[in-house]
Amino acid sequence: MSHSAINFAEKFNSFSEQWSPKIIAQMNDYHFKIAKIQGEFVWHSHPETDEVFIVIHGKMRIELRDTNISLNSGEMVVIPKGVEHKPVAEEECQILMVEPAGTVNTGDAGGKMTIEQIEWI
Amino acid sequence: MSHSAINFAEKFNSFSEQWSPKIIAQMNDYHFKIAKIQGEFVWHSHPETDEVFIVIHGKMRIELRDTNISLNSGEMVVIPKGVEHKPVAEEECQILMVEPAGTVNTGDAGGKMTIEQIEWI
Numbered sequence: 001m002s003h004s005a006i007n008f009a010e011k012f013n014s015f016s017e018q019w020s021p022k023i024i025a026q027m028n029d030y031h032f033k034i035a036k037i038q039g040e041f042v043w044h045s046h047p048e049t050d051e052v053f054i055v056i057h058g059k060m061r062i063e064l065r066d067t068n069i070s071l072n073s074g075e076m077v078v079i080p081k082g083v084e085h086k087p088v089a090e091e092e093c094q095i096l097m098v099e100p101a102g103t104v105n106t107g108d109a110g111g112k113m114t115i116e117q118i119e120w121i
Numbered sequence: 122m123s124h125s126a127i128n129f130a131e132k133f134n135s136f137s138e139q140w141s142p143k144i145i146a147q148m149n150d151y152h153f154k155i156a157k158i159q160g161e162f163v164w165h166s167h168p169e170t171d172e173v174f175i176v177i178h179g180k181m182r183i184e185l186r187d188t189n190i191s192l193n194s195g196e197m198v199v200i201p202k203g204v205e206h207k208p209v210a211e212e213e214c215q216i217l218m219v220e221p222a223g224t225v226n227t228g229d230a231g232g233k234m235t236i237e238q239i240e241w242i
Contacts, residue, residue, distance in 0.1 A: 077124075
Protein backbone atom coordinates (compact mmCIF):
# COMPACT_ATOMS: atom_id res chain seq x y z
CA MET A 1 0.00 0.00 0.00
CA SER A 2 2.51 2.56 1.11
CA HIS A 3 4.92 1.87 -1.74
CA SER A 4 2.46 2.85 -4.47
CA ALA A 5 1.42 6.23 -5.78
CA ILE A 6 -1.99 7.29 -4.49
CA ASN A 7 -3.96 9.20 -7.12
CA PHE A 8 -6.48 11.64 -5.65
CA ALA A 9 -8.75 11.72 -8.73
CA GLU A 10 -8.97 7.92 -8.87
CA LYS A 11 -9.80 7.78 -5.19
CA PHE A 12 -12.50 10.45 -5.51
CA ASN A 13 -13.99 8.59 -8.48
CA SER A 14 -14.40 5.47 -6.37
CA PHE A 15 -17.24 6.75 -4.18
CA SER A 16 -20.06 9.26 -4.34
CA GLU A 17 -21.44 9.82 -0.85
CA GLN A 18 -20.91 13.24 0.74
CA TRP A 19 -19.63 14.00 4.25
CA SER A 20 -18.24 10.49 4.46
CA PRO A 21 -14.45 10.65 4.79
CA LYS A 22 -12.38 7.76 3.45
CA ILE A 23 -8.85 6.92 4.54
CA ILE A 24 -6.35 6.81 1.68
CA ALA A 25 -3.02 6.73 3.53
CA GLN A 26 -1.38 6.46 6.94
CA MET A 27 1.79 8.27 8.03
CA ASN A 28 2.95 7.21 11.50
CA ASP A 29 -0.26 7.53 13.59
CA TYR A 30 -1.91 10.04 11.25
CA HIS A 31 -4.50 9.41 8.59
CA PHE A 32 -4.90 11.14 5.23
CA LYS A 33 -8.62 11.18 4.45
CA ILE A 34 -10.56 12.46 1.47
CA ALA A 35 -14.18 13.58 1.40
CA LYS A 36 -16.77 15.03 -0.91
CA ILE A 37 -18.68 17.78 0.82
CA GLN A 38 -21.66 19.90 -0.11
CA GLY A 39 -23.96 21.95 2.08
CA GLU A 40 -23.33 22.66 5.75
CA PHE A 41 -21.62 20.43 8.27
CA VAL A 42 -22.17 20.74 12.03
CA TRP A 43 -20.36 23.12 14.36
CA HIS A 44 -17.73 21.17 16.25
CA SER A 45 -14.19 21.22 17.55
CA HIS A 46 -11.46 18.66 18.18
CA PRO A 47 -10.25 19.34 21.73
CA GLU A 48 -7.25 17.03 21.31
CA THR A 49 -5.82 17.88 17.89
CA ASP A 50 -5.21 20.37 15.12
CA GLU A 51 -6.81 19.46 11.79
CA VAL A 52 -5.64 20.18 8.25
CA PHE A 53 -7.95 20.82 5.30
CA ILE A 54 -6.57 20.88 1.75
CA VAL A 55 -8.90 21.63 -1.16
CA ILE A 56 -8.19 19.31 -4.10
CA HIS A 57 -11.08 20.40 -6.34
CA GLY A 58 -13.74 23.07 -5.97
CA LYS A 59 -14.05 25.53 -3.14
CA MET A 60 -15.28 25.58 0.42
CA ARG A 61 -15.63 27.83 3.42
CA ILE A 62 -14.76 27.09 7.00
CA GLU A 63 -16.86 29.17 9.33
CA LEU A 64 -15.33 30.08 12.66
CA ARG A 65 -17.18 31.85 15.46
CA ASP A 66 -15.51 35.17 14.64
CA THR A 67 -14.57 34.91 10.95
CA ASN A 68 -14.77 32.75 7.83
CA ILE A 69 -11.95 31.16 5.85
CA SER A 70 -12.46 30.72 2.10
CA LEU A 71 -10.49 27.90 0.52
CA ASN A 72 -10.04 27.25 -3.18
CA SER A 73 -8.33 24.41 -4.99
CA GLY A 74 -4.62 24.48 -4.12
CA GLU A 75 -5.14 25.99 -0.70
CA MET A 76 -4.96 24.57 2.81
CA VAL A 77 -5.61 25.65 6.37
CA VAL A 78 -4.82 24.37 9.84
CA ILE A 79 -7.72 24.53 12.30
CA PRO A 80 -6.11 24.60 15.76
CA LYS A 81 -7.27 22.15 18.38
CA GLY A 82 -10.26 23.32 20.35
CA VAL A 83 -11.38 25.90 17.79
CA GLU A 84 -15.02 25.57 16.81
CA HIS A 85 -15.54 25.36 13.07
CA LYS A 86 -18.19 24.51 10.50
CA PRO A 87 -17.22 23.40 6.99
CA VAL A 88 -19.57 24.62 4.25
CA ALA A 89 -19.56 24.14 0.47
CA GLU A 90 -22.12 25.63 -1.91
CA GLU A 91 -21.23 23.12 -4.64
CA GLU A 92 -19.59 19.75 -4.21
CA CYS A 93 -16.00 20.17 -3.13
CA GLN A 94 -13.27 17.53 -2.88
CA ILE A 95 -11.03 17.83 0.14
CA LEU A 96 -8.05 16.09 1.74
CA MET A 97 -7.81 16.07 5.53
CA VAL A 98 -4.86 15.18 7.74
CA GLU A 99 -5.40 14.32 11.38
CA PRO A 100 -4.52 11.65 13.95
CA ALA A 101 -5.98 8.20 13.35
CA GLY A 102 -9.20 7.89 15.32
CA THR A 103 -10.20 11.53 15.04
CA VAL A 104 -14.00 11.67 14.82
CA ASN A 105 -15.40 13.77 11.98
CA THR A 106 -17.91 15.56 14.19
CA GLY A 107 -15.42 16.04 17.05
CA ASP A 108 -17.06 16.99 20.31
CA ALA A 109 -20.48 17.57 18.72
CA GLY A 110 -21.53 14.05 17.73
CA GLY A 111 -24.93 13.65 16.10
CA LYS A 112 -26.26 12.04 12.97
CA MET A 113 -23.40 13.15 10.70
CA THR A 114 -20.91 11.18 12.78
CA ILE A 115 -19.18 8.39 10.86
CA GLU A 116 -18.40 5.71 13.42
CA GLN A 117 -16.25 3.52 11.21
CA ILE A 118 -14.20 5.27 8.56
CA GLU A 119 -13.28 2.94 5.72
CA TRP A 120 -10.05 2.63 3.78
CA ILE A 121 -10.31 2.98 0.03
CA MET B 122 -1.11 32.27 10.78
CA SER B 123 -3.17 29.17 11.23
CA HIS B 124 -6.45 30.95 10.66
CA SER B 125 -5.62 32.01 7.12
CA ALA B 126 -5.76 30.11 3.86
CA ILE B 127 -2.34 29.01 2.66
CA ASN B 128 -2.05 29.18 -1.12
CA PHE B 129 0.48 26.73 -2.57
CA ALA B 130 1.10 28.70 -5.79
CA GLU B 131 1.78 31.92 -3.87
CA LYS B 132 4.18 30.13 -1.58
CA PHE B 133 6.03 28.51 -4.49
CA ASN B 134 6.29 31.89 -6.21
CA SER B 135 8.05 33.36 -3.17
CA PHE B 136 11.35 31.49 -3.61
CA SER B 137 13.41 29.94 -6.38
CA GLU B 138 16.10 27.72 -4.85
CA GLN B 139 15.86 23.99 -5.37
CA TRP B 140 16.18 21.22 -2.77
CA SER B 141 15.53 23.79 -0.05
CA PRO B 142 12.31 22.94 1.78
CA LYS B 143 10.28 25.74 3.35
CA ILE B 144 7.79 25.30 6.17
CA ILE B 145 4.31 26.61 5.32
CA ALA B 146 2.22 25.17 8.16
CA GLN B 147 2.33 23.28 11.43
CA MET B 148 -0.25 20.74 12.62
CA ASN B 149 0.42 19.51 16.16
CA ASP B 150 4.13 18.56 16.02
CA TYR B 151 4.18 18.03 12.26
CA HIS B 152 5.39 20.39 9.56
CA PHE B 153 4.00 20.90 6.07
CA LYS B 154 6.92 21.83 3.84
CA ILE B 155 7.14 22.71 0.18
CA ALA B 156 10.13 22.36 -2.10
CA LYS B 157 11.18 22.83 -5.70
CA ILE B 158 13.24 19.89 -6.85
CA GLN B 159 15.18 19.10 -10.01
CA GLY B 160 17.89 16.54 -10.62
CA GLU B 161 18.86 13.84 -8.15
CA PHE B 162 18.79 14.01 -4.38
CA VAL B 163 20.88 11.76 -2.16
CA TRP B 164 19.99 8.26 -1.03
CA HIS B 165 18.78 8.45 2.56
CA SER B 166 16.21 7.17 5.02
CA HIS B 167 14.45 8.51 8.10
CA PRO B 168 14.88 5.82 10.76
CA GLU B 169 12.38 7.50 13.08
CA THR B 170 9.47 8.50 10.85
CA ASP B 171 7.33 7.91 7.78
CA GLU B 172 7.40 10.72 5.23
CA VAL B 173 4.68 11.93 2.86
CA PHE B 174 5.33 13.36 -0.60
CA ILE B 175 2.52 15.07 -2.52
CA VAL B 176 3.18 16.41 -6.02
CA ILE B 177 1.58 19.83 -6.49
CA HIS B 178 2.96 20.61 -9.96
CA GLY B 179 5.08 18.58 -12.36
CA LYS B 180 6.27 15.05 -11.87
CA MET B 181 8.94 13.22 -9.93
CA ARG B 182 10.27 9.76 -9.23
CA ILE B 183 11.18 8.26 -5.92
CA GLU B 184 13.79 5.57 -6.35
CA LEU B 185 13.77 2.76 -3.83
CA ARG B 186 16.39 0.03 -3.65
CA ASP B 187 14.08 -2.48 -5.31
CA THR B 188 11.65 -0.36 -7.36
CA ASN B 189 10.75 3.17 -8.46
CA ILE B 190 7.61 5.16 -7.72
CA SER B 191 6.46 7.67 -10.34
CA LEU B 192 4.42 10.56 -9.00
CA ASN B 193 2.46 13.08 -11.04
CA SER B 194 0.56 16.16 -9.99
CA GLY B 195 -2.34 15.09 -7.78
CA GLU B 196 -0.58 12.04 -6.44
CA MET B 197 1.04 11.21 -3.10
CA VAL B 198 3.03 8.46 -1.48
CA VAL B 199 4.07 7.46 2.02
CA ILE B 200 7.69 6.40 2.38
CA PRO B 201 7.80 4.19 5.48
CA LYS B 202 10.34 4.93 8.17
CA GLY B 203 13.69 3.33 7.59
CA VAL B 204 13.16 2.79 3.86
CA GLU B 205 16.01 4.13 1.73
CA HIS B 206 14.83 6.43 -1.03
CA LYS B 207 16.15 8.94 -3.53
CA PRO B 208 13.90 11.67 -4.97
CA VAL B 209 14.58 12.52 -8.61
CA ALA B 210 12.95 15.00 -11.01
CA GLU B 211 13.93 15.46 -14.65
CA GLU B 212 12.30 18.91 -14.78
CA GLU B 213 11.54 21.19 -11.89
CA CYS B 214 8.78 19.73 -9.75
CA GLN B 215 6.85 21.36 -6.90
CA ILE B 216 6.18 19.10 -3.94
CA LEU B 217 4.51 19.21 -0.53
CA MET B 218 5.98 17.10 2.25
CA VAL B 219 4.49 16.18 5.61
CA GLU B 220 6.71 14.95 8.43
CA PRO B 221 7.47 15.59 12.10
CA ALA B 222 8.99 18.96 12.94
CA GLY B 223 12.74 18.61 13.07
CA THR B 224 12.98 15.92 10.40
CA VAL B 225 16.23 16.49 8.49
CA ASN B 226 15.89 16.53 4.69
CA THR B 227 18.84 14.20 4.14
CA GLY B 228 17.82 11.88 6.99
CA ASP B 229 20.59 9.52 8.03
CA ALA B 230 22.81 10.43 5.07
CA GLY B 231 23.82 13.99 5.86
CA GLY B 232 26.14 15.73 3.43
CA LYS B 233 26.17 18.97 1.54
CA MET B 234 22.48 18.90 0.59
CA THR B 235 21.49 19.00 4.25
CA ILE B 236 19.50 22.10 5.21
CA GLU B 237 20.34 22.76 8.85
CA GLN B 238 17.77 25.48 9.47
CA ILE B 239 14.53 25.21 7.54
CA GLU B 240 12.80 28.55 7.25
CA TRP B 241 9.13 29.41 7.47
CA ILE B 242 7.64 31.25 4.53
